[in-house]
Amino acid sequence: MSSQLTIGKLAGATGTKVETIRYYEQIGLLPAPARSASNYRTYDAAHLRRLSFIRRARDLGFSIDQVRELMGLADRRDRSCMAVDVIANQHRDAITRKIADLTALASELDSLIDSCSRNTVADCRILEALAPAPLNAVG
Incomplete structure (x- = not known):
């Protein structure tokens, strides 16, 4: 790989969209690259490592x-x-909480789906749980 990369080659090498690379530069996560004589961004191995x-x-x-x-x-x-x-543990704990929340949500949806009589919409327990008052009564 050449010592200098265009933004497209950097994007391809890391599986990152060009717009995302520009965004990371804008917010300071990725240092601004040098510019070629024709004013194109040129990235080096340090940019590649950092973006990876x-x-x-x-x-x-x-x-x-x-x-x-x-x-x-x-x-x-x-x-x-x-x-x-500390950062990794906090992140893992947040993921664990999200998994618990999603598991509870899946369980609640399972209960709603199991309660469905599969007759008419008027008798639909799922819609009833979403809008306890009849939808046509709103007005």
């Missing part, structure tokens, strides 16, 4: 702020990794 890091962290569901924090910690390699552990 950002992409992987985002794929794992870390927020932009968490990615920013993690990158700041990664840039100071002599520090304890306890701060990284």
Whole structure:
């Protein structure tokens, strides 16, 4: 791979959309690249590594702020990794809470679906649960 990459090649190498790369530059996650004589962005291996890091962290569901924090910690390699552990544990805990919420939601929907008599819409328990007052009574 060439030492200089266009934005398109960087996007292809990382599986990131060009618009997303520009956004990461705009918010300071990715440093501004050098410009060629014809004013095209030119990226180097450091950009590729950094964008790969950002992409992987985002794929794992870390927020932009968490990615920013993690990158700041990664840039100071002599520090304890306890701060990284704290961020990762907080993120995992949030995921665990979301899973519990989604599981409860699925259970509630299962109950509604099981209560459906599959007759007419007028007798539909699902619609009744969504709008306890008859929809045609609103007015």
